[in-house]
Amino acid sequence: MPSYPNPISSKLPKVGTTIFTVMSKLAADYNAVNLSQGFPDFPVSPVLIDLVYKHMREGRNQYPPMAGVMALRERLALKMEHAYGVQYNPETEITITAGGTQAIFTAINALISEGDEVILFTPAYDCYAPAIELVGGKPVYVQLKANDYSIDWKQVKKVVSRHTKMILINSPHNPTGAIIGEKDIQELIKITKDNDIMILSDEVYEHIVFDGESHLSVAQYPELATRSLIVYSFGKTFHVTGWKTGYIVGPENLMHEFRKVHQFNVFTANAPIQYALADFMLYPDNYLHIGAEYQRRRNIFLDAVKASRFKIKQSKGTYFQLLDYSKISEEDDEEFAIKLTVEHKIASIPVSVFYHNPIQNKVLRFCFAKEEETLLRAGDILSKI
Numbered sequence: 001m002p003s004y005p006n007p008i009s010s011k012l013p014k015v016g017t018t019i020f021t022v023m024s025k026l027a028a029d030y031n032a033v034n035l036s037q038g039f040p041d042f043p044v045s046p047v048l049i050d051l052v053y054k055h056m057r058e059g060r061n062q063y064p065p066m067a068g069v070m071a072l073r074e075r076l077a078l079k080m081e082h083a084y085g086v087q088y089n090p091e092t093e094i095t096i097t098a099g100g101t102q103a104i105f106t107a108i109n110a111l112i113s114e115g116d117e118v119i120l121f122t123p124a125y126d127c128y129a130p131a132i133e134l135v136g137g138k139p140v141y142v143q144l145k146a147n148d149y150s151i152d153w154k155q156v157k158k159v160v161s162r163h164t165k166m167i168l169i170n171s172p173h174n175p176t177g178a179i180i181g182e183k184d185i186q187e188l189i190k191i192t193k194d195n196d197i198m199i200l201s202d203e204v205y206e207h208i209v210f211d212g213e214s215h216l217s218v219a220q221y222p223e224l225a226t227r228s229l230i231v232y233s234f235g236k237t238f239h240v241t242g243w244k245t246g247y248i249v250g251p252e253n254l255m256h257e258f259r260k261v262h263q264f265n266v267f268t269a270n271a272p273i274q275y276a277l278a279d280f281m282l283y284p285d286n287y288l289h290i291g292a293e294y295q296r297r298r299n300i301f302l303d304a305v306k307a308s309r310f311k312i313k314q315s316k317g318t319y320f321q322l323l324d325y326s327k328i329s330e331e332d333d334e335e336f337a338i339k340l341t342v343e344h345k346i347a348s349i350p351v352s353v354f355y356h357n358p359i360q361n362k363v364l365r366f367c368f369a370k371e372e373e374t375l376l377r378a379g380d381i382l383s384k385i
């Protein structure tokens with residue numbers, strides 16, 4: 001096909017292909033152990049698979065309601081009540097989405113206008129800033145503290161302005177595995193007290209928190225909940241990232257605006273999968289223990305790399321572990337990640353891509369949502385580097 005003959009002014013001139021696609025392709029091309037893009041390599045519950053099949057066979061294959069299958073929204077309202085002690089009305093305050101990324105994109109489209117500022121914490125998951133820029137908003141970056149990736153609230157206070165429309169938080173945090181604590185919540189309450197700043201809270205790893213800590217949701221704090229849209233993911237919780245199904249909760253007035261955009265963005269999400277998830281979620285045992293399960297996998301990975309030359313800061317949540325290679329190489333992390341994939345056959349994600357400005361830390365992100373055998377093989381390779 002000949003090219004489009006006229007100049008194109010790109011809406012995202014600095015954006016290339018997302019690092020997850022780049023690294024997973026490189027891993028496949030070089031037959032490397034793929035700990036780059038975050039997805040489990042172990043099987044999905046056969047019960048869940050059978051439920052999808054059952055609902056397809058029974059004919060639930062046409063458009064579900066725009067906001068999602070009611071039975072599933074009802075289950076999610078119960079989950080929010082059990083997990084966080086807060087009531088969301090399934091009719092008006094919960095919407096099923098085609099994954100967390102769509103929920104984030106749609107929320108930003110619905111709530112952010114030209115010139116609005118959105119505060120983001122770097123390293124930041126890579127879909128946030130482009131969504132803001134596409135609607136003419138301005139991402140305002142605050143770097144997480146270098147030692148433990150906690151939030152520098154002094155810095156946040158400095159950048160809040162009359163244009164600040166939203167603060168986007170993410171806990172458990174991708175890519176660092178950090179989690180927010182009670183002190184962070186209190187700071188957030190203080191900062192949003194006398195203004196109308198909204199919060200978009202990406203909590204897709206809500207159930208994956210380790211070492212006896214628990215996930216704090218903005219839903220648990222009425223001062224925050226009334227101004228927050230909160231994003232969750234079935235992919236992370238049920239090991240089905242490829243099903244691209246998630247959901248978003250929030251007060252009716254914010255959800256009303258969200259749905260105005262959602263209906264024209266994707267209209268709705270996959271029907272049989274929603275019916276199956278509704279049945280599956282009747283048994284909270286199907287998901288409440290995934291934190292312990294992932295902690296076991298994290299520990300296998302940590303154990304497998306403890307004799308290596310990588311420096312480890314133990315992950316507190318998500319299924320990602322950062323490893324610092326400053327004792328091994330002077331190369332920048334993108335170069336080093338490529339070299340590890342091509343020459344050593346292990347793929348990871350260079351963390352610098354999640355910053356908005358060039359950064360010199362030598363850190364790679366590894367996904368440990370993998371079979372024990374995969375983790376041991378990875379540990380073996382990393383110990384020899």
Ligand code: GLN
Pocket residue numbers: 018020021036037038039174
């Ligand atoms: N959330 C996944 C990760 O952080 C990637 C999802 C994607 O590829 N877009 O690795």
